[in-house]
Amino acid sequence: MLDFKVRPVKVEDAVFINEMRRMDGVRENILGICSERATRSEDFIRGLSENDHVFVAEVEENGLRKVVGMISMTVNRNMRVRHSAGIGIMVHAGYQGKGIGTALFNQVIDLADNWLMLARLELSVFVDNDRAVKLYQALGFQIEGTKKYAAVRNGKYEDEYMMARYHIS
Numbered sequence: 001m002l003d004f005k006v007r008p009v010k011v012e013d014a015v016f017i018n019e020m021r022r023m024d025g026v027r028e029n030i031l032g033i034c035s036e037r038a039t040r041s042e043d044f045i046r047g048l049s050e051n052d053h054v055f056v057a058e059v060e061e062n063g064l065r066k067v068v069g070m071i072s073m074t075v076n077r078n079m080r081v082r083h084s085a086g087i088g089i090m091v092h093a094g095y096q097g098k099g100i101g102t103a104l105f106n107q108v109i110d111l112a113d114n115w116l117m118l119a120r121l122e123l124s125v126f127v128d129n130d131r132a133v134k135l136y137q138a139l140g141f142q143i144e145g146t147k148k149y150a151a152v153r154n155g156k157y158e159d160e161y162m163m164a165r166y167h168i169s
C-alpha cells in the first residue's frame with residue numbers, strides 16, 4: 001500500500017501542481033493546457049480565499065517529498081447558494097488507482113458534511129471518464145444532467161455530466 005499524507009496546499013507545491021496539470025493522463029480530463037506555466041499554479045495558490053479549501057497528497061521518495069494529487073473545494077459566495085460548493089480533483093498519472101483520489105475526497109467530504117454543513121457538492125466530468133464517474137458514484141454523487149458540447153478535447157467538443165452529492169440533515 002502506498003504511504004501518503006493529505007495536507008493543505010502550500011505555495012511551494014506550485015511546481016508539482018503545474019507538472020500534474022500538464023501531464024498525459026491528467027491534462028485531457030481536467031481542462032489543462034500543455035503551455036501552462038508554474039506561475040499560473042503559484043498565482044492560483046496565492047489567490048485562494050477563505051471560500052477555497054485545497055488539499056494535496058504528498059509522498060516521500062528517496063528522502064524527497066513530492067505532491068502527487070490535489071483536490072479543491074470552492075464554497076459559493078452568494079448568500080443564497082452558500083450551502084453548495086464545486087469540486088475539482090487530479091492525481092498524478094503514475095499514482096492513480098492507489099487510493100489517493102478516495103482519500104482526498106474523504107477529506108473534503110468530512111469538511112463539507114461536518115464542519116461547513118454544506119448541503120450540496122457539485123462537479124463536472126467528461127461522460128467517458130469512467131474511472132472518475134465510478135469513484136464519484138461510490139462517494140454518493142449522482143448524475144444530474146449532461147452538458148452538451150461542454151469542453152474542447154483533442155479537436156472535438158465533448159459532453160460532460162453534471163454530478164452532485166446531497167447532505168441534508
Ligand SMILES: CC(C)(COP(=O)(O)OP(=O)(O)OC[C@H]1O[C@@H](n2cnc3c(N)ncnc32)[C@H](O)[C@@H]1OP(=O)(O)O)[C@@H](O)C(=O)NCCC(=O)NCCS
Pocket residue numbers: 025026027029030089090091092095096097098099100101102103123124125126129130131132134135138
Ligand atoms: C479520477 C481520479 C481523480 C481518481 O483518483 P485515483 O487516486 O486514481 O482513485 P482511487 O485509487 O482512490 O480509486 C477510486 C476508484 O476509482 C476506480 N479506479 C481506480 N483505478 C482504476 C483503474 N485502474 N481502472 C478502473 N477503475 C479504477 C475504482 O472504482 C476505485 O475504487 P475501488 O478500487 O475502491 O473500487 C484520477 O484517476 C485522476 O486524477 N484522473 C485524471 C484526472 C481526472 O480525471 N480528474 C477528474 C476530472 S472530473
